[in-house]
Amino acid sequence: MKKVMLAMAMTALLLAGCGDNADSGKVQSPLASSPATQFATNLGLSARVGQKIFFDKTLSGSGKMSCASCHDPQSAYGSPNNLSVQLGGTDMATAGTRAVPALRYTQVTPAYADLLDNPDGISVPGPGGGFTWDGRANTLADQARIPLLAPNEMANIDAEAVVTKLRQAPYAAMFEQAFGKDALANTDAAFANAMQALQAFQLEDPAFHPYTSKFDLYAGNKIGGNFTPAETRGLKVFSDPATGNCASCHYQGAGLNGSSGLFTDFSYEAISVPRNPAIAANQDPAYFDMGLCGPTRTDHSPSPIGSPNKFCGMFKAPGLRNVATRNTFFHNGVMHSLEQVIRFYNTRDTMPELWYPTVGGTAKPTPDAGFPMYGLITTQYTGGTVQKYNDLPAAYRGNIDTQLPLDGRTAGSPNPMTEAQIADLICFLKTLTDGYDPAAQNPASGACGK
Numbered sequence: 001m002k003k004v005m006l007a008m009a010m011t012a013l014l015l016a017g018c019g020d021n022a023d024s025g026k027v028q029s030p031l032a033s034s035p036a037t038q039f040a041t042n043l044g045l046s047a048r049v050g051q052k053i054f055f056d057k058t059l060s061g062s063g064k065m066s067c068a069s070c071h072d073p074q075s076a077y078g079s080p081n082n083l084s085v086q087l088g089g090t091d092m093a094t095a096g097t098r099a100v101p102a103l104r105y106t107q108v109t110p111a112y113a114d115l116l117d118n119p120d121g122i123s124v125p126g127p128g129g130g131f132t133w134d135g136r137a138n139t140l141a142d143q144a145r146i147p148l149l150a151p152n153e154m155a156n157i158d159a160e161a162v163v164t165k166l167r168q169a170p171y172a173a174m175f176e177q178a179f180g181k182d183a184l185a186n187t188d189a190a191f192a193n194a195m196q197a198l199q200a201f202q203l204e205d206p207a208f209h210p211y212t213s214k215f216d217l218y219a220g221n222k223i224g225g226n227f228t229p230a231e232t233r234g235l236k237v238f239s240d241p242a243t244g245n246c247a248s249c250h251y252q253g254a255g256l257n258g259s260s261g262l263f264t265d266f267s268y269e270a271i272s273v274p275r276n277p278a279i280a281a282n283q284d285p286a287y288f289d290m291g292l293c294g295p296t297r298t299d300h301s302p303s304p305i306g307s308p309n310k311f312c313g314m315f316k317a318p319g320l321r322n323v324a325t326r327n328t329f330f331h332n333g334v335m336h337s338l339e340q341v342i343r344f345y346n347t348r349d350t351m352p353e354l355w356y357p358t359v360g361g362t363a364k365p366t367p368d369a370g371f372p373m374y375g376l377i378t379t380q381y382t383g384g385t386v387q388k389y390n391d392l393p394a395a396y397r398g399n400i401d402t403q404l405p406l407d408g409r410t411a412g413s414p415n416p417m418t419e420a421q422i423a424d425l426i427c428f429l430k431t432l433t434d435g436y437d438p439a440a441q442n443p444a445s446g447a448c449g450k
C-alpha cells in the first residue's frame with residue numbers, strides 16, 4: 001500500500017508524543033488504568049476453559065501438541081525454537097509452511113477488509129486486519145479452528161475428533177459449567193464454544209497484553225521510562241520518513257480501544273522477503289506463498305493463474321512488541337536475527353546479492369575484504385544475475401511497495417540508514433520487550449547506553 005505524504009505528518013504526530021527528553025510534553029498513557037495491567041486472578045469461566053484447552057496436548061492427532069507447543073508463553077506466545085516453520089501432524093514430522101507469529105497484542109486486530117481504514121487516520125484505506133499472515137480468519141475464535149484441524153499442525157480429522165477428546169478431558173465439568181449442561185452433547189455447538197473459550201483466554205489473560213516494556217514506561221511518562229540517548233535516537237530512526245520509516249507500516253501511535261503502541265497498522269504490503277529453501281513446500285519451484293492472493297487464502301486467487309492481481313505477495317505487517325526476543329522473522333521464517341532483518345531493509349536494493357541467489361556467476365574462493373557477512377548469502381560472485389524478488393512470480397512484482405527504506409533504489413547507491421542508525425534502531429526495538437524492571441538503571445556505556 002502506498003502512503004504518499006502521510007509519513008511526514010505521522011512523524012510530526014510521533015514526535016509530538018515522544019520528545020527527546022523523557023519529561024517533555026508527554027501525554028499520560030491510557031494504559032495506566034487499563035485492566036490489562038492487572039494480574040489474571042479472576043479470569044472468567046470460559047477464559048479458564050480456554051486456558052485448559054490452550055495447554056492440552058491430548059487435543060491433537062499426535063497427542064503431543066497443544067497450542068502452547070508452537071505459541072510458547074516463555075516467548076511472548078511465539079515460536080519456542082529457531083526453526084523457520086514447526087513440525088506437527090499425527091507423526092510430529094510434517095512441516096508447516098509459515099513461521100509462528102507471537103500471540104501477544106493481537107487483541108484489537110480488526111476483521112480483514114480489502115479497504116480497511118488505516119488507524120493512523122492519514123493513510124489511504126487498503127487491505128488490512130484479520131488473523132494469520134494472510135488475514136483469512138476474522139476473529140481469534142475463527143482462527144483457532146485452523147491449527148486444530150490442519151494436517152501439519154494439531155491434525156484432528158474433524159471437529160468431532162476434538163469434541164470426543166473434550167468429553168474425556170479433566171475439565172469437561174468446567175466446560176459444562178461455562179457453557180451449560182449438555183454443552184458437550186452437540187458436536188458443532190461444543191466445538192464453537194471451545195473456540196470461544198480460546199478467544200476469551202487470549203482476550204482476558206493479561207499475559208497476552210502485559211504492557212510491561214520500557215517503552216510503556218516511556219510512553220506513560222513513568223518512573224524508569226527515561227530512554228538512553230541511543231534509544232531516543234533509535235525511535236527517531238524508526239519514525240523518520242527519510243531513514244528507517246518503520247512507523248509508516250509498523251504504526252506506533254495510540255491504537256484502537258484505548259490500547260497503545262502496537263507497532264502495526266494491520267496493513268498488508270509486499271516487501272519481497274527472499275524465498276526460504278528450508279521450507280519443504282518450496283522444493284516445488286512452482287509453489288509460491290503469495291499471502292493475500294493464496295494459495296492458503298482462497299478468495300483473491302488470480303484467475304487465470306498469472307493474470308494481474310494486486311493482492312499477490314502481500315503479507316500482514318506484524319506488531320513489533322517483543323521483537324528483540326524472536327528467533328524467526330517474516331512469514332516464511334527466512335531470517336533468524338533482528339539485526340539481519342534490519343540489514344535486509346537497509347540493503348535489499350543496494351546489495352541484493354546478499355539476500356537473493358545469483359545464477360550463472362563464478363563464486364570467488366574468498367570474498368573481497370569488506371564484503372558483508374550479515375546477509376543470507378555470504379558467497380561473492382563475479383558476473384551472473386541476482387534473482388531479486390525470487391519468492392514472487394515476475395507478473396506480480398509491480399505490487400512490491402516502494403516506501404523507504406525499500407524504495408527500489410539502484411544497486412550500489414547509498415543505504416537509507418547508516419551503521420550508527422542501525423545500532424540505535426536496535427536499541428529502540430529492545431525497549432519493546434515486556435518484563436522491564438522499572439528500578440533498572442540506564443547503562444552509561446555499551447551499545448545502547450550512550
Ligand code: HEC
Pocket residue numbers: 054065066067068069070071086087088096098099100101102103106130131132133134140143144147148152153154198296
Ligand atoms: C504447529 C504449530 C502451531 C500450533 C500447534 C498452533 N499454531 Fe497458531 N499459528 C501457527 C502459525 C504457523 C501461524 C501463522 C499461520 C498463517 O499465517 O497461515 C499461527 C497463527 C496463529 C494466530 C494468528 C496470530 C496473528 O497475529 O495473526 C493465532 C491467534 C493462533 N495461531 C492461535 C493458536 C491457537 C489458539 C492454537 C491452538 C488451538 C494454535 N495457534 C496452535 C502455528 C501454530
Ligand code: HEC
Pocket residue numbers: 101102238244245246247248249250268269270271272273315316317318320323326328329330331332338341342345401403404405
Ligand atoms: C512498507 C511497509 C513496511 C515498512 C516501511 C517496514 N515494514 Fe517491517 N514489515 C512489513 C511487512 C508487510 C512485514 C511482513 C513481511 C513478510 O513476512 O513477508 C514486516 C515484517 C517485519 C519484521 C518481522 C517481524 C516478525 O514477527 O516476523 C520486523 C522485525 C520488521 N518488519 C521491522 C521493521 C523495521 C525495523 C522497519 C524500519 C527499518 C520496517 N519493518 C519497515 C512492512 C513494513
